[in-house]
Amino acid sequence: MVKFSFMPRGKIFFELYEESAVNMVKTAELMKDMVDSWENIEQKVEQIDEYEHIGDNVTHKIIALLHRTFVTPFDQEDMALLAHSLDDIVDLIHAAAVAMLIYKIDTPKEGAKELAGIIVTATKEVAVALKQLRNQPKLKQVLEHCIEINRLENAADTVFRNAMAELFDNCSNTADIIKWREILEHLESATDRCEDVANVLEGVALKHA
Amino acid sequence: MVKFSFMPRGKIFFELYEESAVNMVKTAELMKDMVDSWENIEQKVEQIDEYEHIGDNVTHKIIALLHRTFVTPFDQEDMALLAHSLDDIVDLIHAAAVAMLIYKIDTPKEGAKELAGIIVTATKEVAVALKQLRNQPKLKQVLEHCIEINRLENAADTVFRNAMAELFDNCSNTADIIKWREILEHLESATDRCEDVANVLEGVALKHA
Amino acid sequence: MVKFSFMPRGKIFFELYEESAVNMVKTAELMKDMVDSWENIEQKVEQIDEYEHIGDNVTHKIIALLHRTFVTPFDQEDMALLAHSLDDIVDLIHAAAVAMLIYKIDTPKEGAKELAGIIVTATKEVAVALKQLRNQPKLKQVLEHCIEINRLENAADTVFRNAMAELFDNCSNTADIIKWREILEHLESATDRCEDVANVLEGVALKHA
Numbered sequence: 001m002v003k004f005s006f007m008p009r010g011k012i013f014f015e016l017y018e019e020s021a022v023n024m025v026k027t028a029e030l031m032k033d034m035v036d037s038w039e040n041i042e043q044k045v046e047q048i049d050e051y052e053h054i055g056d057n058v059t060h061k062i063i064a065l066l067h068r069t070f071v072t073p074f075d076q077e078d079m080a081l082l083a084h085s086l087d088d089i090v091d092l093i094h095a096a097a098v099a100m101l102i103y104k105i106d107t108p109k110e111g112a113k114e115l116a117g118i119i120v121t122a123t124k125e126v127a128v129a130l131k132q133l134r135n136q137p138k139l140k141q142v143l144e145h146c147i148e149i150n151r152l153e154n155a156a157d158t159v160f161r162n163a164m165a166e167l168f169d170n171c172s173n174t175a176d177i178i179k180w181r182e183i184l185e186h187l188e189s190a191t192d193r194c195e196d197v198a199n200v201l202e203g204v205a206l207k208h209a
Numbered sequence: 210m211v212k213f214s215f216m217p218r219g220k221i222f223f224e225l226y227e228e229s230a231v232n233m234v235k236t237a238e239l240m241k242d243m244v245d246s247w248e249n250i251e252q253k254v255e256q257i258d259e260y261e262h263i264g265d266n267v268t269h270k271i272i273a274l275l276h277r278t279f280v281t282p283f284d285q286e287d288m289a290l291l292a293h294s295l296d297d298i299v300d301l302i303h304a305a306a307v308a309m310l311i312y313k314i315d316t317p318k319e320g321a322k323e324l325a326g327i328i329v330t331a332t333k334e335v336a337v338a339l340k341q342l343r344n345q346p347k348l349k350q351v352l353e354h355c356i357e358i359n360r361l362e363n364a365a366d367t368v369f370r371n372a373m374a375e376l377f378d379n380c381s382n383t384a385d386i387i388k389w390r391e392i393l394e395h396l397e398s399a400t401d402r403c404e405d406v407a408n409v410l411e412g413v414a415l416k417h418a
Numbered sequence: 419m420v421k422f423s424f425m426p427r428g429k430i431f432f433e434l435y436e437e438s439a440v441n442m443v444k445t446a447e448l449m450k451d452m453v454d455s456w457e458n459i460e461q462k463v464e465q466i467d468e469y470e471h472i473g474d475n476v477t478h479k480i481i482a483l484l485h486r487t488f489v490t491p492f493d494q495e496d497m498a499l500l501a502h503s504l505d506d507i508v509d510l511i512h513a514a515a516v517a518m519l520i521y522k523i524d525t526p527k528e529g530a531k532e533l534a535g536i537i538v539t540a541t542k543e544v545a546v547a548l549k550q551l552r553n554q555p556k557l558k559q560v561l562e563h564c565i566e567i568n569r570l571e572n573a574a575d576t577v578f579r580n581a582m583a584e585l586f587d588n589c590s591n592t593a594d595i596i597k598w599r600e601i602l603e604h605l606e607s608a609t610d611r612c613e614d615v616a617n618v619l620e621g622v623a624l625k626h627a
Contacts, residue, residue, distance in 0.1 A: 063621070064624060067621050067624035067625045068625075077495075098579060099579075102579050102580075102582070102583045103582075103583060103586060104583075104586075161307060161308075161311050162311075164311070164312075165311045165312060168384055168387075168388065174383040174384055175586055175595060177384060177387055178387065178586075178592070178595055178596065178599065179586065202272075203272070203276050206273060206276035207276045207277075286495075370516060370517075371520075373520070373521075374520045374522075377521060377522075377596075383592040383596070387596065390596065411481075412481070412485055415485035415486060416485045416486075
């Protein structure tokens with residue numbers, strides 16, 4: 001395997017990915033804090049909005065650098081997919097947050113809190129796996145994190161389905177069902193994007209192992 | 210065109226794809242049987258759940274093998290897309306089945322039965338086209354199957370739209386509209402993924418013709 | 419940068435892309451005219467249906483040519499993505515138009531008119547950026563159009579969210595909320611696909627600048 005650390009361009013890429021990952025974990029944590037405490041919603045959504053812009057900027061930096069670099073640490077395409085998937089995770093948390101605000105949600109459903117918790121765990125796994133990609137000896141650990149991310153995505157699926165079933169059972173207001181379906185779907189999709197990142201990382205790990 | 214059959218690695222790939230395709234057709238047939246007879250739902254959903262796991266496993270095997278193989282029968286990327294699309298078809302049928310169970314559906318709508326029928330036909334076309342990819346002389350036939358799959362996807366679109374219009378016209382319970390919209394959407398999306406497979410096969414056929 | 423104009427095959431590609439782009443702008447303009455005037459709906463949806471078929475045909479031509487061409491003006495994959503994204507824009511406008519007809523919409527919501535206006539502007543930007551791709555000296559302008567398309571996509575996001583919030587606030591009929599959500603989502607997604615095209619164009623511009 002190419003020792004990434006010996007390549008100066010590679011170093012810049014990994015630093016940008018880690019910047020993106022740190023921003024993603026912060027966004028996830030703020031979402032969890034928001035649904036758990038359900039206080040100062042507007043202010044927190046504004047902060048998530050700012051994280052979304054930061055995510056856009058670092059993604060743009062990665063893509064621009066990618067297009068100017070001839071030899072990249074791994075597949076150009078995998079690198080672009082990685083950058084976009086990290087950004088998508090932030091975008092989906094952001095979309096859920098904005099929907100909660102704009103749809104004037106009273107209190108967050110239990111399912112939303114559970115999903116926010118899963119997203120925090122999954123994004124942290126993504127961040128750690130990403131960091132280990134730099135070092136050849138830890139590639140096996142990359143794969144272990146990928147398996148854990150897949151497990152979390154399946155768990156999120158189940159939470160989503162149960163939350164939807166519960167909504168249909170106990171919610172007399174159909175408009176609320178539509179609102180919550182959208183919010184829960186955004187949150188569940190965030191874990192799908194974590195799995196996309198895991199798939200890229202798994203591929204890179206296998207290819208260079 | 211490279212004679213696939215002369216390549217031992219290629220042979221393993223095609224066997225895995227066919228394993229995935231057989232599992233996909235079985236899933237489609239069980240879904241059709243389920244909506245047609247509407248009996249032993251829980252047991253059938255459990256069986257579809259098992260097919261979903263089998264699909265995951267064979268997909269993982271293909272991707273892992275792909276990442277360890279230097280010379281592949283056709284484009285690495287097309288091969289990965291093919292594996293994931295076959296898996297997506299099973300996942301979508303599975304999602305529709307689970308939704309029917311969890312949303313406590315009374316009786317399946319006519320549109321769901323029609324879509325299940327289209328999915329059986331489309332997955333069978335996919336399986337046959339995939340098989341023919343192994344043999345150079347039958348490439349023209351691959352294209353014919355692709356055209357048929359495209360036709361079936363368009364037919365599914367129409368069934369979906371009409372079923373939705375019918376729901377809005379005749380369903381007084383909005384929660385039911387939301388439930389059915391989700392189920393029908395999953396089924397319709399399964400035919401979209403069949404078209405994705407067809408597009409990959411078409412590309413491979415044209416490139417190697 | 420390779421001078422595209424010196425490559426005869428490249429010329430055919432660019433002509434096909436421009437054919438696709440012209441058809442896309444026409445579809446967008448007819449949608450805007452339809453929601454603005456709200457007259458002769460059936461006839462206009464039929465015309466959009468025809469545009470959809472034209473889009474399918476030119477896309478198929480591009481993909482087929484792509485698979486038969488060894489040296490392409492830029493990345494095979496980017497070229498395929500470009501063709502499919504142009505087609506997706508038409509498909510989404512088409513889906514919105516068909517939904518309006520089949521769901522027996524009375525009068526178009528203000529949000530739909532705004533989105534149709536944004537789509538017309540965005541598709542025109544796409545068409546101009548695509549044209550400039552042919553000429554090396556104008557690559558900087560490609561990037562400017564891409565920034566504008568990104569801005570329009572964000573604007574469409576905001577219109578969509580506000581339209582949804584307004585629906586929940588003022589619409590007593592939940593079935594109407596579901597119908598409009600689908601229509602507005604198709605329209606908003608059309609601007610997402612414009613952004614996909616912009617991302618491809620940006621990549622090509624950066625790579626060849």
